[in-house]
Amino acid sequence: MIDFKELSKAVVEGESEIAVDLTNKALVEGIAAKVVLDEGIIPGLRETGELFESGKYFLPELLISGEAASSALELIEPALSAGNVPSQGKIAIGTVEGDIHNIGKNIVIMMLKGNGWEVTDLGVDVSAEEFCSAVEKGNFQVLALSSLLTMTMPNTIKTIELLKSFGLREKVRIMVGGAPTTQEWADKIGADGYAYDAPAAVRVAKTLIEKS
Ligand code: B12
Numbered sequence: 001m002i003d004f005k006e007l008s009k010a011v012v013e014g015e016s017e018i019a020v021d022l023t024n025k026a027l028v029e030g031i032a033a034k035v036v037l038d039e040g041i042i043p044g045l046r047e048t049g050e051l052f053e054s055g056k057y058f059l060p061e062l063l064i065s066g067e068a069a070s071s072a073l074e075l076i077e078p079a080l081s082a083g084n085v086p087s088q089g090k091i092a093i094g095t096v097e098g099d100i101h102n103i104g105k106n107i108v109i110m111m112l113k114g115n116g117w118e119v120t121d122l123g124v125d126v127s128a129e130e131f132c133s134a135v136e137k138g139n140f141q142v143l144a145l146s147s148l149l150t151m152t153m154p155n156t157i158k159t160i161e162l163l164k165s166f167g168l169r170e171k172v173r174i175m176v177g178g179a180p181t182t183q184e185w186a187d188k189i190g191a192d193g194y195a196y197d198a199p200a201a202v203r204v205a206k207t208l209i210e211k212s
Pocket of ligand 1: 042045046047048049050052053059062063064065066067070098099100101102103104105107108144145146147148149150151175176177178179180194195196197198199201
């Protein structure tokens with residue numbers, strides 16, 4: 001069995017080849033994609049964040065660590081997204097304006113897909129106007145907004161306000177998430193749902209369409 005600490009270390013050190021190799025080995029060994037994610041890749045990213053916060057890592061290290069994690073994620077994507085579940089509905093998801101973090105959003109997408117959701121990925125740095133246009137044109141039950149930066153969290157509020165001013169707020173349920181967000185904040189800004197991580201996002205999305 002592969003050593004998950006080695007996989008985390010490869011992510012922390014931005015060693016893409018090693019991260020991909022270990023992820024591949026784990027999958028060949030029959031370890032579930034979710035386990036590889038939770039035990040290897042995510043702990044590595046968490047440690048990178050701590051090193052950055054304590055001033056031991058700078059932007060380049062953050063970048064290569066994120067790239068190593070993304071390369072490993074590409075391998076587990078098919079396993080996480082595959083599921084023989086009937087269609088649950090349609091979700092549009094994006095990271096708010098000013099924010100280019102997409103790893104967490106991509107994991108949320110994989111798990112939603114694996115649970116039968118049709119997901120439209122609006123990408124990163126998505127403006128309030130772009131979110132509104134997607135809601136107007138698409139027939140989505142849920143709009144999911146990802147926020148990793150405290151500084152750009154207000155762009156989630158801006159998006160909700162713009163949806164209201166265009167008369168589109170009632171057209172979708174809004175789900176928010178991302179590391180600095182909380183249930184309390186979600187309630188305060190008038191979102192319909194909040195989830196801490198990808199499995200919870202799947203559960204919350206389901207309750208949102210049941211309510212609508
Ligand atoms: C990798 C990384 C980067 C990479 C991103 C690469 C990429 N492709 O995403 C790069 C190098 C680009 C980057 C840049 C920056 N980063 Co950065 N980054 C990280 C790091 C290390 C990991 C993020 C990550 O992928 N985590 C793992 C995933 C799985 O977790 P997650 O994103 O939280 O997602 C989960 C949940 O939150 C939830 N979720 C996520 N989205 C959604 C959406 C919905 C709807 C729902 C329901 C749930 C949900 O489900 C996900 C899966 O379980 C974090 C540290 C950390 N501990 O998170 C810092 C971190 C987020 N970055 C930070 C900072 C400050 C920056 C920069 C400003 C640095 C700088 N000086 O330039 C820039 C900003 C660039 C920009 N404009 O966006 C800070 C943010 C602090 C804050 N609260 O504001 C952090 C926390 C680091 C730190 N400890 O200081 N970063």
